[in-house]
Amino acid sequence: MGYLYCSSPLLTTFETRRKVAKMRFCFPTTTALLLVCATIPNSLLGQTAGPDSLLTLDRLFDSEDFAAETYGPIRWLASGGYTTLESSESVPGTQDIVRHDPATGSQEVLVPAESLVPPGQTNALEIEDYHWSADHSRLLVFTNTKRVWRRNTRGDYWVLDLKSGRLAQLGRFADPSRLMFAKFSPDGGRVAYVYRNNIYVESLSDGEVTQLTHDGTTTVINGTFDWAYEEEFHIRDGFRWSPDGASIAYWQLDASGIRDFLLINNTDSLYSFVIPIQYPKAGTINSYCRAGIVPSTGGETLWFVLSDDPRNNYIPRMKWAQDSREIIMMHMNRLQNELELIAGDAETGSRRTIVVERDSAWVDLRVDKHYWHGEGGDFVWVTQKDGWRHVYLVSGSGQEETLVTPGEFDIVSVEHVDVEGGWLYFIASPEDPTTRYLYRARLDGSGEMERLTPNDQPGDHEYEISPDARWAIHTYSSFENPPVIDLVRLPDHSRVRVLEGNDRLRENVEALRRGEHEFFRVALGDTLELDGWVIKPSHFDSSAKYPVLFYVYGEPAGQTTRDRWGGTRYLWHALLAEQGYLVMSVDNRGTRSPRGRAWRKMIYGFVGVHASLDQAAALRQIREWQFVDSSRIGVWGWSGGGSMTLNMMFRYPDLYHTGMSVAPVPDQRFYDTIYQERYMGLPQENVTGY
Numbered sequence: 303m304g305y306l307y308c309s310s311p312l313l314t315t316f317e318t319r320r321k322v323a324k325m326r327f328c329f330p331t332t333t334a335l336l337l338v339c340a341t342i343p344n345s346l347l348g349q350t351a352g353p354d355s356l357l358t359l360d361r362l363f364d365s366e367d368f369a370a371e372t373y374g375p376i377r378w379l380a381s382g383g384y385t386t387l388e389s390s391e392s393v394p395g396t397q398d399i400v401r402h403d404p405a406t407g408s409q410e411v412l413v414p415a416e417s418l419v420p421p422g423q424t425n426a427l428e429i430e431d432y433h434w435s436a437d438h439s440r441l442l443v444f445t446n447t448k449r450v451w452r453r454n455t456r457g458d459y460w461v462l463d464l465k466s467g468r469l470a471q472l473g474r475f476a477d478p479s480r481l482m483f484a485k486f487s488p489d490g491g492r493v494a495y496v497y498r499n500n501i502y503v504e505s506l507s508d509g510e511v512t513q514l515t516h517d518g519t520t521t522v523i524n525g526t527f528d529w530a531y532e533e534e535f536h537i538r539d540g541f542r543w544s545p546d547g548a549s550i551a552y553w554q555l556d557a558s559g560i561r562d563f564l565l566i567n568n569t570d571s572l573y574s575f576v577i578p579i580q581y582p583k584a585g586t587i588n589s590y591c592r593a594g595i596v597p598s599t600g601g602e603t604l605w606f607v608l609s610d611d612p613r614n615n616y617i618p619r620m621k622w623a624q625d626s627r628e629i630i631m632m633h634m635n636r637l638q639n640e641l642e643l644i645a646g647d648a649e650t651g652s653r654r655t656i657v658v659e660r661d662s663a664w665v666d667l668r669v670d671k672h673y674w675h676g677e678g679g680d681f682v683w684v685t686q687k688d689g690w691r692h693v694y695l696v697s698g699s700g701q702e703e704t705l706v707t708p709g710e711f712d713i714v715s716v717e718h719v720d721v722e723g724g725w726l727y728f729i730a731s732p733e734d735p736t737t738r739y740l741y742r743a744r745l746d747g748s749g750e751m752e753r754l755t756p757n758d759q760p761g762d763h764e765y766e767i768s769p770d771a772r773w774a775i776h777t778y779s780s781f782e783n784p785p786v787i788d789l790v791r792l793p794d795h796s797r798v799r800v801l802e803g804n805d806r807l808r809e810n811v812e813a814l815r816r817g818e819h820e821f822f823r824v825a826l827g828d829t830l831e832l833d834g835w836v837i838k839p840s841h842f843d844s845s846a847k848y849p850v851l852f853y854v855y856g857e858p859a860g861q862t863t864r865d866r867w868g869g870t871r872y873l874w875h876a877l878l879a880e881q882g883y884l885v886m887s888v889d890n891r892g893t894r895s896p897r898g899r900a901w902r903k904m905i906y907g908f909v910g911v912h913a914s915l916d917q918a919a920a921l922r923q924i925r926e927w928q929f930v931d932s933s934r935i936g937v938w939g940w941s942g943g944g945s946m947t948l949n950m951m952f953r954y955p956d957l958y959h960t961g962m963s964v965a966p967v968p969d970q971r972f973y974d975t976i977y978q979e980r981y982m983g984l985p986q987e988n989v990t991g992y
Contacts, residue, residue, distance in 0.1 A: 354813040357877045367810045368873055373787045373802045376775055377434060378768045384775075387429060390415040396426040399441070404773045404789055407799060413441055417462060420469060427460060435490030439464055440506070442486060442493065448479045451529060455538050459484040459495065461506060472504055473497055475511065482526055483539040487547045487598070494543065494550060494598070496525035501541055501552060503598055512600045514550065521580075523555040528589050530582055531555065534976035535618040535667065546626040549595050549648060553617060556590035584971050584978040584992075585985035588613045593620055593631055595648055606646045606653060608633045616976070618667055623679065630656075630681075634665065638980045641665040643683075643700070656700035659685055663906035664980045666691070682706075682719055682726065686899040693726060695745055704747040712896035714738060718767040719745070727754075727767055735895045736821060736833055736865045738762045740774075742793065754795045762866030767792070775801065779867035781819055781835065782876075784808050815840050816876050821865065824888065824920040832920050833863040833895065834888040837879045842929075849934035850924070851878060851960075853887040854950070856913045857942030858902060858981055861894045862887040884930065890916030907991045909970065909981050914949040921957050936960035942967075 361367050376386045383404060387397045388411075396415035403409075415426040431444040440463055447457035457479050459472040473481045476497050484495035487503075494503045499518030504511045515524040525541040532538050541552035563581035568574045582588050590612045594603040608631065609615040619632040628645040643657040659665050666686060679698020684691060691712040695704045707713050711732035717740065718727040724745050731737045739755035740763055755763050761780030768774065774792055779785040787802040817838040823831040839848070853875065855862045868875075875885040889895055890913040892905030905912045925932035937958050939947045944966030951961040967973045970992050971985050985992045 354810070355815040357814050357816075357873060357880065359877070362870060362873055362877065368807060368870060370784055370807055370867075370869065371802050371804050373775070374766075375431065376766060377432070378766070379434070379438060380436075380769060381438060384768070385412060385434070387432075390426075392416065393426060397429055399429075399432065404768070404791075404798060413462065413464070417467060418443065418460070418469065420460070420471070430454065430457065433485065435486045436488060437490055440486065440490055442484060444484070446479050450482075450538075451532055453538070455526075456480060456482050459493070461493065463506075470506075470509070473502065473511070474509075483541070485539075485543065487543055488545055489547055492547075492598070494541065496541070499523045499526065501525045501550065501596075503550075512598075514596050514598070514600060515552075515554075515603070521556060521558040523553075523557060523589075525552050527553065528555050528557050528560075528580060530589070530974045530976045531591075531616075531618075534974065534980075535616070537618065542620060542622055542629075543598070544595075544622050544626040544648070545624055548598060548626065550598050551593065551595045551620060551622065551629045553620065554592055554594065558590075559587045560589060561586065582975045584973055584975055584982070586975065588636070588975055591615070591617050593617050593629070593646075595629060595646075604648070604651050606631070606644075606651055608644065608653070632667075634667075636975075636979065637983060638664045638976075641667075656698070657683060657696065659687065661686070661903075663903040666902075682716060684713070684716065689899050691896070691899070693728065693743075695747070704745075706743050706745060706747055707751060708747075709751075710898075712898060714896050717765055718771055720771040721745075723771055725771065727765075727771065729763070729765075731896060734865075735861075735897050736863050738764070738864075738866075740765055740795075752793070754793055756795055760865065762864060773798075781821075781865050781868070782811070782816070782872065784811060784867050811873075814873075814876070815880060817842055817879050821863070824923045826916065826919050826923070830891075832888050832890060832916060834886060834920065834924075835863055837875050837885040839879045839882055839884075844929050846929060847931040848882065848884045848929055849931050850884045850886055850936065851875075852917075852921070852935070852937040852950075853885065853943070854917065854937055854939040854946045855941075855943040856890050856893060856917065856939070856946035856949075857909060858892055858894060858905070859942060859977070861889055862943075863889045863895070886924070888917060888920045890914075890920070892916075906981060907983055907988055909978075909991075910945060910949045911991075913946060914953050917946070917950055918954045918957055921954075925957075934959060936962075938962035938964070939966075940964040 374386050376384045378384045383401050385399050385401050388400045390396045390398045393415040398411045398415050399413035401410045401412050418426040427443055427445045429443055430447050433442045440461055443460045445458050447454035450456050459481050460469055461472060462469045472484060472493055473495060480497055482496040484493050486493055492503050492505050494501060501514045501524055502511055503514060518524045527537060527540055541550050543550055557580050560580040560582050562578035565577040565579060566574055567577055592605055592612050594605040596603045614636040616634040617631055618634060621630050623630055627648055629648060631644045631646060633642045633644050639661050641659045642655050644653050644655055646653045681696055683694045683696045690710060693706040693713055695706055706726050711730060714729040716728050725742045726745050727742045729738050730741050731739055737760060739753055741751050741753050743751040759778060761778055764777045766775040771792055774790050776790045777785050777787045784804045784807045788800045789798040790796060791798055817840040819835055819837045821835045824834055825831050853862060879885050891901050892913050895901060924930060935958050937947050937950050938961060944963040947961045947963040948966055948968055950958045970978050970982060982988055982991055
């Protein structure tokens with residue numbers, strides 16, 4: 303048996319995967335001996351680009367043949383229309399910011415590239431992100447960015463005054479590429495940002511800078527987060543302007559006491575070096591977290607006391623009420639099976655509990671936009687308390703609620719709340735969990751919900767809906783069809799114009815010699831079916847026998863059986879199929895499929911155990927198919943899929959003969975507190991499960 307092991311979570315590109323595929327040796331590891339075998343035909347290695355119909359590793363990873371074009375980033379304007387970045391005709395290699403009228407298609411350059419040339423320089427700023435002030439009179443540009451953890455959230459910020467044409471850099475006292483999360487005050491006259499774990503406010507009229515917090519260090523973190531919060535709660539920006547601009551609410555984390563995980567970098571220089579990362583492993587000490595409010599002109603912070611043990615509780619969400627009198631916070635216990643929605647008084651620091659949600663497993667925070675506050679304090683709340691992920695309209699007191707999305711199905715995400723029209727827009731797929739469509743329902747719970755995505759457009763659909771809910775930027779794709787981005791009119795979903803058709807990519811994909819793909823279901827008993835797909839070789843012969851490679855994830859953070867464009871991963875699998883393999887994937891129970899609470903949470907306390915049981919049971923059914931060679935079954939996965947690969951190889955060695963495990967968690971005690979304890983509880987309390 304050959305060995306291939308890739309364990310670093312930093313190796314997240316397909317270029318890395320290509321390099322790994324060419325390796326012929328075993329990596330030593332200090333954490334565990336991971337036995338995996340990668341058998342890749344020599345015909346795949348070192349191939350040069352051939353005819354248009356031939357997919358090779360070089361074409362896939364070393365060319366632009368299969369790169370998808372995007373559109374945006376767009377910003378909807380309250381005054382109507384939207385802006386986006388367009389290549390400048392007057393200054394090649396730069397970008398203008400252009401306003402688009404959805405109805406007429408007319409375009410207007412609001413900010414030409416030459417307006418973004420800093421004083422004394424000749425080149426325009428490279429726009430990596432941008433935001434408008436509320437009155438659209440000023441533009442905030444994010445540039446010269448650097449990566450923090452997974453994303454580029456550190457960089458330089460500039461403000462352009464459209465009336466005067468003045469372009470000024472913020473935080474000129476700071477080191478280059480060090481500001482984070484800059485955003486306008488509600489009146490557009492000031493900008494707040496984070497610098498070296500402290501929060502600052504800068505006046506745009508005179509450049510005066512006010513430092514709001516003074517205790518930021520490498521371990522005391524104001525206005526942003528540590529690794530675990532960012533990775534598992536998906537929050538990076540850690541402060542919020544009040545609607546009246548008088549105050550700023552912010553998170554503070556104290557990471558002192560968390561031990562360092564030592565990353566060894568062997569690739570960036572002749573000699574390796576160590577990178578220490580504060581990393582709380584399951585069952586160990588967490589960051590101390592609290593929330594407070596500070597006057598935006600400077601002063602003392604008013605801290606909210608939400609528990610007597612801030613290291614063993616979380617504050618994963620925070621938002622101002624519209625009247626600026628209260629800050630609304632989500633507060634969770636360490637086990638994440640109890641969530642409180644709390645309103646904190648901005649003047650006194652007193653608190654009142656609006657909603658409490660409990661679950662015997664965990665309370666799910668995966669759906670963004672959990673709440674919205676309207677007039678009178680009403681808010682939208684997403685909960686699974688009846689067994690399905692539903693939306694309720696809840697009164698500001700928490701005493702009254704209306705079910706907005708009744709039925710035995712899950713909503714996937716809340717897309718927009720149209721207060722004036724009285725509609726909730728959301729993504730769901732009641733009939734088929736592999737697809738995603740746009741629906742709307744009345745906020746008052748009356749009437750039937752409406753599917754807005756046309757019935758003749760199967761697959762996966764995403765939307766950026768305008769504030770008045772009349773328009774949407776619509777992105778759709780399917781398993782082997784690249785994304786198309788168009789502008790649609792709502793609610794009839796009529797196409798106004800195509801914004802990006804990805805024609806070049808589509809032509810390149812359609813020219814390839816590829817086999818067919820199929821979605822299927824595997825029955826396990828009388829009531830349980832698992833979703834799956836298979837990619838076959840173009841020369842498929844049902845009377846022949848084919849080896850099978852399974853692509854697996856299997857943990858609660860992901861779902862592999864989606865009818866959407868898979869990019870280079872799909873093409874990599876198609877390439878393997880052309881070499882004579884069947885490539886398959888099956889979603890076990892416990893994955894993030896919209897199939898109800900019981901489906902997702904039955905794995906609580908035993909991650910990897912029930913999941914691998916489902917995978918093995920599915921394989922026992924599949925290997926009875928006449929064209930499957932049951933003596934040659936492989937499996938591979940990344941991250942949670944790497945862990946599942948190990949589970950399959952070691953729990954069912956009679957079924958799986960080859961595996962490639964990338965960035966796995968071979969021992970669940972090695973992973974971070976927030977993720978692992980959410981699904982497994984504490985190691986000290988669930989010794990058997992761990």
